[in-house]
Amino acid sequence: MIIDTLIEKIIERQNPTCVGLDTAYDYLPDDMKQLYGQSGAALAVLLFNKKVIDAVCDVVPAVKVQIAYYEALGVDGLKCFSETCAYAREKGLVVIADCKRNDIGSTAEQYARAFLSKETSCEGKCASCAEGCGQPPRFSCDLLTVNGYLGTDGILPFTALCRENDKGVFVLVKTSNPSSGELQNLRLADGRTVYECMGDMAEKWGEGTLGKYGYSRVGAVVGATYSEEAKNLRARLPHTFFLIPGYGAQGGNAEMLKNCFAAGGMGGIVNNSRGILCAYKKRGGTYFEAARAAALDMQKDLKSVLGEICAK
């Protein structure tokens, strides 16, 4: 079960860090930009990602690939997204596609097919056929972020495919950005906030899919930047695994993060994008060595507040 796999990798590596491959072309070192140019941006980003993946794949359990940065490069960018996801999986990393998809049921089914199908591509490479089964190449990841504004029937097509193909989703509950409270912190007439209500829905959507560590296939996005809300949600949603953005560039620190975790440092994984991809700008050295060093520093920082990570 994918959440169990993720948890076991976190325990094995003692590192609940997810490297965010939100790779803007601007993040690349000048010499790469000069070599590839704007017209070779997607290729340059792919090379950059692969070297970062090589450098961190034995110290972190997962990567999160933010599709917006690839869509901004058009069709070539999507090819780069697809190949980045495939490469990370080859290297044994759990791949979270951060796409925040959402739509009515029939359309959500198409998104689910796009991101939660079993194979990346057939063309002779898929698990079920040797010569190519005629299925067009798709994007393939382990976990997908989704937005629950449309309610249950917009989520069910995702959770159905998750069960079928051993995948999972993270529902946006309390996001890390400054204005997330405008809607999410509003109080409902029944006494809950909107984010609590969304959290309750996520917990409910996960029912019946618990893995051996007690977490379901339906996780939640809970920003590191809102410590009080995180504490509240951690207690409220005992079976919901958290994807935690907002560490580093967005202002979240380890002390604030403690609230996102259950006993034994369980129940969450913390994303860091710019802090790892752009580490070379502060530290010097190559971008991939700097990325590895930053991932190791983050491990130290998280462990200083979480202690030994272990299933209890």
Next chain:
Amino acid sequence: MIIDTLIEKIIERQNPTCVGLDTAYDYLPDDMKQLYGQSGAALAVLLFNKKVIDAVCDVVPAVKVQIAYYEALGVDGLKCFSETCAYAREKGLVVIADCKRNDIGSTAEQYARAFLSKETSCEGKCASCAEGCGQPPRFSCDLLTVNGYLGTDGILPFTALCRENDKGVFVLVKTSNPSSGELQNLRLADGRTVYECMGDMAEKWGEGTLGKYGYSRVGAVVGATYSEEAKNLRARLPHTFFLIPGYGAQGGNAEMLKNCFAAGGMGGIVNNSRGILCAYKKRGGTYFEAARAAALDMQKDLKSVLGEICAK
């Protein structure tokens, strides 16, 4: 101003109908599927879309291209999405990309670049250069659907580019699907429902961008299937243009739609996807002739309740 352009096309054609190119491979006629096969799905869908666009481009003002159906076909599908949008614009149609994108500010900026940039592609074809300016090809549309769950700072990057490049967005307010009320119809402590609150935000995000007919660059998605909510929103959001899904296959009819419009049949456009793309299955004939006939029937149906469409 793009909303003025859309309104003028609606008035000129006396048809507030948007053809939804949610083209599932399954919708294609058997002979096309036999000819192209699953491995040629994206190419077959592009050909189908082009013939439908040719058949309807003088009777409707706009198309809505639902990206999920293209993502489900992988990178080739996205190429088809891009070429479908470009072809529809060439044929003089307003192109709505239905992507429901949403994220924190820095990421929303990337999505905005992907869909609301000025050019589809440079490679010698863009308006600003003759030889290719080195910018990678992007997706290009006139209007983009977005999800406002993250609040203002997740929307501003879209509206900023809208002003710069004469584009617009539609914010999900009250969606057409059966479970949309689970969150959207909840009552807030301040007396509003969640969808009213989201509608108020959309109206606010559009401030300062009114066109000559009194509608802003920030529209709202309001489902035809919820007539009472539509009536409420139409009165509440006087400067917000509505994109109205849910007609036909989802159960919305012309009588229910009346509430989505202001005086003179102004302020909205109604989407129909399956009812037009799959019309040939009920009517017989070629799929493109049937699509045209269905678009004309829909015009008649809408005009029977809206009367003459005119700026008042």
